[in-house]
Amino acid sequence: MKHTLDKIKLSLNEMFSNSSDLTIKDIILKSNYKIKGAVITIEGLCSKDELAQSVLNPLMMHDFGTSTPQAALETILTSVSGSCDMTRFNSTQELIAFITSGFAVIALDGCDDMIAVGVQGYSYRSVSEPESEVVQRGAREGFTEPLRVNMSMIRRRMKNPDLIFEQLTVGTESKTQIMICYLKHCASPSLVKKVKTRLNECQLPTIFASGYLSEYLEDKSTSRLFSGVGISERPDTVCGKLTEGRIAIIVDGTPAVIIIPRLFVEEFQGVDDYSNRSYYATLIRLIKYLSFFFAVFAPALYVALAQFHPEYIPTWILIKTSESLAVTPLPVTLEVLLITFIYEIMKEAGLRIPKSLGHAVSIVGGLVVGESAVNAGIITASTLMVVATAAISSYVTSPLYPPVTILRVILIITAGVAGLWGIVLVTAVTIISMCSKTSLGVPYMSSLSPFSLRSMRDVFIRASWKKLGSHTIRVQKFPETEEK
Amino acid sequence: MQPNIKFSSKRLMLSLMLCSCSVILLQNHNVSPKNSFTVNLLCMLGGLAVSAVMFLPSVILKKTRDTDFLTVSAQSTPKLKIPLAAVYALYFVYAAEYFLLPYTDLFCKKYYPEVSPCVIGLCLLGACVYAAYKGANIISRFGLFLFAFALLTNLLMFGGSITSLDFANDSFALKADWDSALSTVIYFCAPSFIAVIYACLAGETKNFTLKQPLFALFFTALKYALVLFFVSFAVGAYAQRQDYQSFILSRVAHFDGFAGIESLFVALATMSVFMIISLFLSCINKSAQQGRLKNSILFAAIIFAVSFIAEWNNSVKEIFINDYIFIIFTAVVAVLIPLAYIFTGRKAK
Numbered sequence: 001m002k003h004t005l006d007k008i009k010l011s012l013n014e015m016f017s018n019s020s021d022l023t024i025k026d027i028i029l030k031s032n033y034k035i036k037g038a039v040i041t042i043e044g045l046c047s048k049d050e051l052a053q054s055v056l057n058p059l060m061m062h063d064f065g066t067s068t069p070q071a072a073l074e075t076i077l078t079s080v081s082g083s084c085d086m087t088r089f090n091s092t093q094e095l096i097a098f099i100t101s102g103f104a105v106i107a108l109d110g111c112d113d114m115i116a117v118g119v120q121g122y123s124y125r126s127v128s129e130p131e132s133e134v135v136q137r138g139a140r141e142g143f144t145e146p147l148r149v150n151m152s153m154i155r156r157r158m159k160n161p162d163l164i165f166e167q168l169t170v171g172t173e174s175k176t177q178i179m180i181c182y183l184k185h186c187a188s189p190s191l192v193k194k195v196k197t198r199l200n201e202c203q204l205p206t207i208f209a210s211g212y213l214s215e216y217l218e219d220k221s222t223s224r225l226f227s228g229v230g231i232s233e234r235p236d237t238v239c240g241k242l243t244e245g246r247i248a249i250i251v252d253g254t255p256a257v258i259i260i261p262r263l264f265v266e267e268f269q270g271v272d273d274y275s276n277r278s279y280y281a282t283l284i285r286l287i288k289y290l291s292f293f294f295a296v297f298a299p300a301l302y303v304a305l306a307q308f309h310p311e312y313i314p315t316w317i318l319i320k321t322s323e324s325l326a327v328t329p330l331p332v333t334l335e336v337l338l339i340t341f342i343y344e345i346m347k348e349a350g351l352r353i354p355k356s357l358g359h360a361v362s363i364v365g366g367l368v369v370g371e372s373a374v375n376a377g378i379i380t381a382s383t384l385m386v387v388a389t390a391a392i393s394s395y396v397t398s399p400l401y402p403p404v405t406i407l408r409v410i411l412i413i414t415a416g417v418a419g420l421w422g423i424v425l426v427t428a429v430t431i432i433s434m435c436s437k438t439s440l441g442v443p444y445m446s447s448l449s450p451f452s453l454r455s456m457r458d459v460f461i462r463a464s465w466k467k468l469g470s471h472t473i474r475v476q477k478f479p480e481t482e483e484k
Numbered sequence: 485m486q487p488n489i490k491f492s493s494k495r496l497m498l499s500l501m502l503c504s505c506s507v508i509l510l511q512n513h514n515v516s517p518k519n520s521f522t523v524n525l526l527c528m529l530g531g532l533a534v535s536a537v538m539f540l541p542s543v544i545l546k547k548t549r550d551t552d553f554l555t556v557s558a559q560s561t562p563k564l565k566i567p568l569a570a571v572y573a574l575y576f577v578y579a580a581e582y583f584l585l586p587y588t589d590l591f592c593k594k595y596y597p598e599v600s601p602c603v604i605g606l607c608l609l610g611a612c613v614y615a616a617y618k619g620a621n622i623i624s625r626f627g628l629f630l631f632a633f634a635l636l637t638n639l640l641m642f643g644g645s646i647t648s649l650d651f652a653n654d655s656f657a658l659k660a661d662w663d664s665a666l667s668t669v670i671y672f673c674a675p676s677f678i679a680v681i682y683a684c685l686a687g688e689t690k691n692f693t694l695k696q697p698l699f700a701l702f703f704t705a706l707k708y709a710l711v712l713f714f715v716s717f718a719v720g721a722y723a724q725r726q727d728y729q730s731f732i733l734s735r736v737a738h739f740d741g742f743a744g745i746e747s748l749f750v751a752l753a754t755m756s757v758f759m760i761i762s763l764f765l766s767c768i769n770k771s772a773q774q775g776r777l778k779n780s781i782l783f784a785a786i787i788f789a790v791s792f793i794a795e796w797n798n799s800v801k802e803i804f805i806n807d808y809i810f811i812i813f814t815a816v817v818a819v820l821i822p823l824a825y826i827f828t829g830r831k832a833k
Binding site for chain 1: 488489491492495591596604607608611614615618619621622623625626628629743744747750751754755758
């Protein structure tokens with residue numbers, strides 16, 4: 001395909017419909033033949049200083065003498081521009097990909113090839129501590145939006161040639177760049193292949209967040225209540241997972257990095273566990289498991305006991321509870337459901353209103369809705385306390401918040417209809433569903449069921465580093481994993 | 485689901501052990517006061533010895549050919565596939581009734597009288613269809629959680645009864661009434677049904693050792709012995725006048741102000757029956773070798789229809805909860821048919 005400069009400019013203007021951010025700077029090189037050229041960029045994606053220093057100034061200053069356009073292009077590539085990020089190409093698709101990624105493209109009249117120079121310089125949020133994964137001891141660094149910055153944060157921690165980044169483009173409209181990241185000697189090649197196949201199957205028009213890809217990465221015909229895809233905003237967490245044979249997927253434009261496979265027991269492991277003393281980390285972990293059970297079962301058990309089996313409640317509590325339950329207008333099941341829904345509404349409102357109004361919502365929620373409703377006899381204090389404690393407990397393992405909330409509501413309704421027996425049956429079905437789930441062929445409930453004694457040193461307890469460090473368990477080595 | 489993965493034989497055996505332990509949870513057989521505790525214990529050991537014998541054919545097949553009886557029969561006599569599948573399906577439907585009927589009866593009589601047994605049965609069977617659809621591997625994974633729960637419940641049940649122990653002078657003497665002793669032996673043969681499940685599912689497991697069935701039967705015996713011991717000495721004469729004696733044991737167990745262990749007992753019984761019927765449906769799926777979901781729904785519907793009839797017609801119910809019929813039927817499908825195949829196979833060689 002023979003490009004002339006005018007043709008390129010015309011086709012670009014047509015494709016971008018004369019978009020105002022498409023910038024084509026015409027230049028004439030200092031040479032005997034007055035070679036015409038153009039530097040093509042997208043406004044706002046390039047650093048103007050970098051563009052001037054690495055592209056425009058050297059091009060204007062250099063004397064190309066008697067060079068033909070082809071020879072001039074060679075000279076630019078080898079001895080004119082000081083940039084280390086230069087690529088030679090010759091197709092229109094590549095031209096579009098480069099300029100929309102913040103490259104400056106140099107095109108010369110009468111020359112087939114073009115040169116892309118990396119001068120990216122858009123503004124982005126600086127590296128800061130991720131709000132969702134705050135730690136007491138450990139790095140205060142979290143991922144940010146640009147892909148390259150996130151890659152560098154991982155590379156800085158893993159100075160290892162086995163760390164592989166493989167680029168893919170997803171999103172038929174957005175053409176979002178994603179990076180598959182793994183340690184060559186740790187990750188199973190079949191797992192990497194599976195991830196690539198599933199990502200290639202994604203035909204979404206736009207990918208603006210990691211969550212868009214999560215569903216495509218889940219194993220087919222397994223339960224969707226719990227997620228087999230993990231998310232982290234911390235480079236240290238991602239690096240730790242990579243050494244266990246997991247695969248990370250960095251999506252351009254989002255700080256949330258996907259980690260796959262994800263197991264149930266991982267939801268109870270935190271970065272701080274590995275910084276604290278092992279006995280304290282073990283205590284915290286047990287508290288996390290208890291909180292999970294409390295968050296799921298407490299309101300349902302309260303409903304079942306109050307409605308069907310009051311004889312199991314100690315007498316001194318029963319007297320107080322039954323007195324207050326007798327004067328409230330709603331049955332206990334509806335009361336618990338109502339408070340649960342009000343809490344969810346307040347949570348959603350709290351997340352979305354401006355911070356300056358946050359205190360007002362707290363006052364309205366805590367004092368007006370809560371205390372006034374109890375004083376007015378609409379709800380009982382004991383119900384409020386149980387639901388509130390369950391809600392707080394669900395944040396101890398925050399990645400499990402969505403399934404915990406759904407399960408809690410299902411269990412409350414079941415407890416209201418069938419009492420403790422209903423809770424038992426729903427629990428049995430849920431356990432079956434969780435046991436049947438897999439994440440990239442690895443059983444989701446691995447370590448617990450299928451049981452792995454060796455992995456138990458980092459499940460309910462956190463063994464000392466001497467024991468943990470002696471043998472790293474690769475995720476593909478878990479029992480009953482498909483295609484080891 | 486992971487249909488093509490062989491799972492640990494240990495885990496299947498653990499699940500079978502939990503199933504066999506559930507027999508005594510649903511106990512509506514009165515351990516006779518005419519027999520001393522020692523005699524009852526010997527009867528129990530006799531019953532479990534019979535169960536061990538029933539395990540032999542499937543264990544031989546597993547050890548020698550690393551497969552299960554259903555696979556062997558499908559390979560050696562393809563023409564008999566359908567009649568054989570029908571016999572096994574009939575057995576599993578019968579066995580499901582043998583557990584479902586006492587369970588709904590226990591639930592409605594002792595725990596929550598206001599509810600209809602048919603509703604309980606229907607909900608339970610619905611859950612079992614889902615589990616059977618997921619397969620025996622997944623049900624055995626569920627078994628590990630059930631094991632943890634069973635440990636906790638038993639600990640509370642026995643721990644809470646220790647303070648009530650009262651030993652009579654002649655408790656350990658060999659005082660026996662032979663008629664009731666025989667019926668006790670037959671009653672304790674009931675765990676032999678796990679040999680039939682094993683005969684169907686053994687091919688899906690790996691790493692089998694002879695120790696596994698022995699340990700399963702040993703721990704079943706231990707559980708039974710503990711229940712017999714506490715029923716005899718912690719509940720005593722109060723239990724003798726009532727059915728579902730182990731339920732009574734859980735009701736009287738208490739820790740100071742904390743009571744209500746019968747709820748945990750009912751939860752354990754529910755989960756055990758859930759696992760047993762799910763395994764039965766899985767075995768039917770294996771013998772029929774057809775679509776799991778459709779097959780499970782069909783046989784769950786049959787089980788429900790039969791239990792519905794049994795709830796209304798007492799003579800039908802009597803047939804389904806008859807220990808003698810159950811043991812004879814179990815002996816036929818666990819021992820006679822597999823042995824016939826083993827010997828025919830040897831002659832053919």
